Amino acid sequence: MSKEQAATPVTSLARSSSFTAFHPKVLKPFNSGEIKILLLENVNQCGIDLLAKEGFQVEVHKKALSEEVLIEKIRDAHAIGIRSKTMLTKKVLREAKKLLVIGCFCIGTNQVDLEVAAKQGIAVFNSPFSNSRSVAELVIAEIISLSRHLGDRNIELHQGMWNKVSSQCYEIRGKTLGIVGYGHIGSQLSVLAEAMGMTVYFHDVVQIMPLGTAKQVNTLYELLERSDFITLHVPETEETRYMIGEEEITRMKKGSYLINASRGKIVQIPSLIKALQSGHLLGAAIDVFPKEPASNGQNFNDEMNSWTSDLLACKNVILTPHIGGSTEEAQYMIGLEVGAALVKYISYGTSNGAVNFPEVDLRAIQATENSIRLLFCHHNVPGVLKEINEILADHNVEKQYTDSRGDIAYMMADISSVDEHDIRKIYESVSSNRANILTRIVY
Template identity: 75%
Template sequence: MADRQYQQQIMYPLRRSGSFTQNVKILKPFDSGDIKILLLENINETAVEILTKEGYQVEAHKKALPEDVLIEKIREVHCIGIRSKTKLTSNVLREAKKLLVIGCFCIGTNQVDLDYAAKRGIAVFNSPFSNSRSVAELVIAEIITLSRQVGDRNIEMHQGIWNKVSSECYEIRGKTLGIIGYGHIGTQLSVLAESMGMTVFFYDIIQIMPIGTAKQVGSLQELFERADFVSIHVPETKETKNMIGHEEISKMKKRSYLINASRGTVVQIPALIKGLQSGLLAGAAIDVYPREPHSNGPHFNDELNEWSTDLLNCKNLIMTPHIGGSTEEAQRMIGIEVATALYKFISYGSSIGAVNFPEVDLRAIQVAEEKNIRILFVHHNVPGVLKEINQLLSDHNVEKQHSDSHGEIAYMMADVSSVDDHDIREIYTNISSIKENILTRIVY
């Protein structure tokens, strides 16, 4: 009973005086029922099943929550799962007193203040490739649709207009696809395009081994000169923001096509509109936008983006509402991938795949008659901390230890064997007293 009371006491954040905030938590596997998880935005049922099966308390909502409701909810949860509409700003995270980990059930993490989360010892996970195939298939469909002007013919037929034409309608076989960003989606797209008889060139900031007969080019200029279709698959960074503007579009092959299924800030839409209106571009497909509505409905208008009407009036333009990864298969895989990462971090401390956090992992804690524990220690990345930790653990048998850093944050994982309850309390007390401590957990 005494041990149980001690454990309940230190499950909650403790604050100490000094220049560093101390968030010290301890967790036993059989206390998984104490872990509260909040899932928002209709996250796939596979995630709910995985996390519920582990014994966690899971509360799931189909929509994003207003900020005031979100703040109230997040105060009591140890884990939150979101998609793209929920904004976890510093204002929200400041109230997350018990939060250990955030799961972004999507590719992007721009909706989370990653630096603020890291400084509070909160790891953030996403799903960087589970929807790769879905996005690649959509792009292939758009390439064919643009090449045959299917979008315009569809609109005309819905208006009762019969317009059977073949002028400027082409097969994609024998055409050249230029891919900007040869990552998970880019390589999937490359394979599909080649199988349909296209020649593939790609541009990436790092040297990458091509798949199939694809060839890497040394500059965007060379890609633009070669490509009949240009498809963009890059993350949002300082380098990629507004990457494609008037100058870049003017260098593209005349009557070529531009496809953006990456991030809305990569392509400058006014430049795209001008390229379509001038006839330089034969068509375009856009799935992402600089500003997107927060909910479904008639919200895509000039109040959201001042150029919306001009864009809507462009010919041979396919516009989709950020559905590149919105397939049942992709959402299921994302649910499995992110939920598994959350479970591993909560239960074992594994941070492999975290986007804002040092990546550390050790093999599973060995089951033995003697009590074995795992120490999970997040701290400010300054000299001397590991020396102090090792001195504190010098009287114990440290079976495994791993440490890494990510900017200002460092993370150490250590397995200690043959300890009793008194040892655990002592280790906890000593580590939590280190002034550079951000968050400490002990699991066993």
Template identity: 70%
Template sequence: MPSGGVEVSHERRGSVAGLNKAKILKPFNTANIKILLLENVNETAVSALREQGYQVETHAKALSEDVLVEKIRDIHCIGIRSKTKLTKRVLDAAEKLGVIGCFCIGTNQVDLEHASQKGVAVFNSPFSNSRSVAELVIAEIVLLSRQLGDRNKEMHQGNWQKVSANCYEIRGKTLGIVGYGHIGSQLSVLAESMGMRVLFYDVVPLMPLGTSKQVTTLASLLESSDFVTLHVPETEETKNMIGEHELRQMKRGSFLINASRGTIVQIPALAKALRSGHLGGAAVDVFPKEPAANGPYFESELVGCPNTLLTPHIGGSTEEAQSMIGVEVSQALIKFINNGTSIGAVNYPEVDLRAIRYEEENSIRLCYTHLNVPGVLRQITDILADHNVDKQFSDSKGKIAYLMADISDVTQEQIQEIYRRVSETPTNIITRVLY
């Protein structure tokens, strides 16, 4: 973050922000903050950030790594969706970057560990598009059960094929949900309202909604379900979770839907199961490798498979979902930049102090990110011992820790001295002073 009014020799090691005499806690001159938004981030976010007075630059598409390395050098905050890759090389080129906003569910496009080591917090919106994904899956269940994808394609080719063989109602059928989180549980309610029986499998015991039932093993869910839909995060445990063995466990003529992560399903095995007729169809919205831009770049072994719906990662791509994501992530970015609040960060200790109105003008907020090693808090306590610390809170996550402290009755000289001593501690990653 930028310095404001105090000369700082190593800006990445710490910054003092905002010399003013307002009684409300304020961080700095917000016009100094430069924000880069890529991939057509929703206008709700653009407007919210511009209303803060930040400098906001927008681009409709992702940028290549080489372009991004040059572009990000003097950027304080970057907002991306799923196509932009924030690699170690890109992060190392970012001399002023303090926070990243992922305007989507996933964060696997960001080197999270390296970001945290550089004191860069990462925020996302894991739940805002849950309803949109659930509705897409319901639509795909109906489309697959009636083979509507194939009939539609035939009609566009001028081929009239009025058939009822292997076309079914979904009422009375069993839906198996793998992963009963926000999307899976919403889907459960929608499916039951359409007359489906719902089973779900999750790695932890969960309270079922409606009349849905949790099963104890993935195998039992696969063997019992007419439709299997996947809603799990990408982890080492879930990669290649559905392969040839699991597909053989599914009922002959059943259907597989994947709107979670592309690495969950082994695509060659799925294509084989579809072409052999073991599966009655599939709907896939996510793929192991996805094109970086719109256009004729998509290739997959699933192309041409019977009764197979392929969509370009649009599960959460509705106006409503994108608007909600824009609001949620932009507010998280604003709170972090302005107040130091890290609640909701995926790679950072979650720390917050209530923003308060100070009766005294000379009040500051210290935001100190440091290596998580023993003895640091003792050092900070010694530094702040002669000052009036109104509130203080700290937490750790992995190799880093984060402390916030509100301090009142400090002079301009004392503010600079606090900043200098804290930022010069051996474990310092980045220090900010907000006032």
């Protein structure tokens, strides 16, 4: 390998044929210019620029693709970047023969079959906190707007109706905010709410040190009964799906408000509508829905969700089209964070931050002529590391680290003093191991 070649990151990879659904794939070494990245759904320009700067071939689409087109495009992609509308299902991923990594340029990863991706040696990255401030600020705006009925007054005035009233309009100072889920967003919101004079309580499944004077309560019901405003900031899981239903809403204080900026299936909307119609709740703000349109336009109707018309008819209800994280600042930070994760994984094998994959990293690889980094994703079965170390026994392994996550394990090793013959032998021996899912060598 020449000095000129060594200056450009080069990688080899081999996928296992141990799954009958996948064909063995062995690629000759390729440089960064041969890496193909597919970016969908209007990923922020800073992410595009970051990946293009690395020399990768970047194909950009402003919208999500149909499943048929997506399958065609993903067959040649080494990486794909998506937001919330693209569904990377088992059917799609089975066609992704070259895919190394998926970047979700958003918080959630529900749109990706994480288990299937892991079994194919495909790491998935997201941006768990880059839009935290944007969501927190939206919730503060909604709390104030609901307290003052700003949504209804705005609509009325646009229709030419002057309706100056103060009945059931309140300051938020001195009111109690209950936060369900005290993660990145919940904790940011806590600080903002306290600064505006609110008392903050929160409920979370784990014990968390609160910020400021916020207090953690033991049960969800206790939170519901104490709070003037309830805001939801939890992921969608089996435990949280439809966690706010008729019983929970009944437990909320009469005249309180519900805000959902987390996931669409956290709240049973028909129960919410019933509480709004009866006057038990004075208002609600909903940014996420069980079913959401795949594109902008006149798509929010009863065909999408059968209760839409009833919800639209309720007073003091703020409805927004999943825009909690839709700010220029949030999208910029997401573009940088996820784009950097893709670069690090493709070029160096770093999997820190992966949501479906063992998190492994070593300090930077030394760009010398006779050193390589071996990346070995494999089934987590006994005896494999012994077999791999026997292959590497005659070589100088400078650094090595391995970790596992469920059925998947991932090893990273830096090896020096190897020539082209050694590299080929290591590559062929490791990639033919009985537990191999994906073997890569970068140098």
